[in-house]
Amino acid sequence: MNLSKSKYTRFCQCPKMLWLDTYRPELAVQAPALQRRFQEGNEVGDLAMGLLGDFVETTAYTAEGKLDIAAMLKNTQKYIAEGKENICEAAFTKNGCYCAVDILHKTEGGYEIYEVKSSTDIHDVYLWDVAYQRWVLEQSGLKIVHTYIVYINNKYVRQGDIDVHKLFAVKDVSEEILPYYDEVAANTARAKEYIAQKDEPESKLGEQCFAPYECAYWQYCARELPSPNVLDLYRISAKKAFGYIEEGIVTFDDAIKSGISLNTTQWRQVEFELLQLPTHIDRLGIKRFLDTLWYPLYFLDFETFQTCIPMYDGIRPYQQVPFQYSLHYLERDGAKLEHKEFLADENSDPRRAIAERLVADIPTEACVLAYNMSFECTRLKELAETFPDLAEKLLAIRANVRDLLDVFRNGYVYDRAMEGSFSIKKVLPALFPNNPNLDYHNLADVHNGGEATDTYLALRSMEREERDKLRQSLLAYCKLDTMAMVMLWQRLREFCHI
Ligand code: SF4
Structure with missing residues (x-):
């Protein structure tokens, strides 16, 4: 057995990817969020199993905890013989091509394939995947009458237990997969040749390196x-x-x-x-921006999580849910810099608590500085919509938000170390090189927004000691985000000799 549906789709994206997976997997640099996406995909798959009613599942494990493919193949044949209507993880192999179908549904005249995805859209790569499954099953002697993709309905709002019939949308792709289906036989033959070949194949860099998925071998292939x-x-x-x-x-x-x-x-x-030009400083532009701010001056940054399966009532799939903020603030010009922060309890919906603390912590007349303010403003608006009793204050805070990013996006300050980017993670080291206090690498445990999300979501399953330590790491990370804004704002004032 040497080809699976994921190997097949990787081959379709780039044949060299499959070769490197086979012979040089140590060269892969995986995106940090991959593990979370993988785990979430499994949770979605488990939830979708009951979509068509009662089901049996073939999944089996060896004593070492690995998937027992032989047992799954055997279970599948047994359930087919018994006439089971819904078989989850139905496993098939033919001539070195293997696949496990998320839901195999018995219907009049044959079977239907249901492929479950945790995405809110249907992408072409899913059609490659389903076409391959149909081909393997037909090679194994099954008649496939329809193929479907089950994906996430992003309009669903959780109320009580998850309603799988509302969370999932189902699309018949029987027609759409036909062009892909016609290529499966030739592709599988070529893929097997690639796997068998010992010498590293040539491959040109191209759009396939980033789509449909960012390739983990980019650093290796682009080394020259x-x-x-x-x-x-x-x-x-x-x-x-x-x-x-x-x-x-x-x-x-x-x-x-x-x-x-x-x-x-x-x-x-x-x-x-x-031309290796020095830092560009447009003092007039900076001054114009600084003149739009006033005291009290607050620096605000949110951390949020998104989950495919909404964790709490009133939340949509992939909705950004704020769980933490940091606030640095100055009551007046020359006043001492103060700091407030909030990190929600990890065991309940954080939105009410964060909304209440926000309106208590930020005066409605304060100027609020954010970096890329559309993110903070959207979160404030969503909180206002969710909690009408707090809406007036939340919307007043929102109306007073100003965007520090504008200074850099408008080109008032540019340094070549920013490499064309206006992200605070590029701007900060460009204007404060070699400052260990502003270096995210020097933080413990949490160094970026993705790690903050992963850490917060993992807290609930941790022992107290570890949880307390990581909560401190989360606070330190978010605090550095607003401290970074304060430092940038001060540097802008220095540029203008204020
Ligand atoms: S980086 Fe590009 S060329 Fe290299 S394996 Fe990945 S997709 Fe293929």
Whole structure:
């Protein structure tokens, strides 16, 4: 057995990916959120099992805790022979091609395949996947009359127990998979040849390195690309950048010489890099921005989590749920910098508690500075919609939010170390190089928003000592986010000699 549905779809994305999986898996650099996505996918799969009514499940494990494929294949045949209507994880293998169907449903004249996804949209890669399953099952002698994708209905709002019939949407993709189905036989044959080949295959970098999934081998395959290169240009699409690379336009120097069209931000990025220009400071622009702020001045940053399966009533799939904030503030010019913070209890819906603390902590007349304010403003608006009794104050806070990002997005300050990005994680080290107090790498346990989410969601299953330690790490991380804003604001004032 040497091809599975995930191996097949990886081959379809890029044949070399399958080869590296087989011979050089140690070269993969996995995205940090992958483990969480994988776990969430399993939870969604478990929940969907009952979608079509009573079911049997083939899943079996060896004594070492690994999936027992042989037992699953055997269980599947047994359940088919018994005429079971819904078989979950129905396993099949034929000529070295294996797959387990999320739900195999017996119907008039044959079987239906239901493939469950934790996404809110249907992507082409799912069609490759379902086409492969249909092919393997038909090769195994089953008649497949329909194929479906079960995905997440993002309009669903939880009330009480999860209603699987509302959480999931089902789409008949029997017609849509046909072009993909026609390619399965040839693709599986080629994939097996790739797996059998010992020498590393050649492969050109291209859009497939980022879509449908970001490839974990990018650092390895792109090791000879010079840095910076056209892929680093501010907000350039992968399609455009790989098109340039194909034409031999790789470096910033190539970009200038070839006369390709660049927007203002990209021009600035290239110019500063090639001419090694010092930090650009537009004092007039900065002063205009600073003049829009007033005291008391608050610096606000939220941390949020999103889960596919809503954890609490009134929440949609993948809704951003705030669980923590940090606030630095100055009552007046020259006043001592103060700090407040909030981190919700991990065992209940954090929204009411965070909303109550926000309105208690932030005066409605205060100026509130955020970095990329649309995120904070949307959370405040959602909290106001959820808690009408607090809406007036929450919306007053929201109306007073100003965006520190504007200074950098508008080009009032630019340093080539920002590499064309306005993210605070790029701007901060560019304006405060070698400052260990502002270096997220020096924090314990939690270094970015993704880790903050993972840590908060994991707290509930921890022993007290570990939980208390990680709650401190969460507080330290969020506090650095608002401290970073304070430092940037102070640096802007210094630029203007205030
Ligand atoms: S980085 Fe690109 S070329 Fe390399 S294996 Fe991944 S998708 Fe293929």
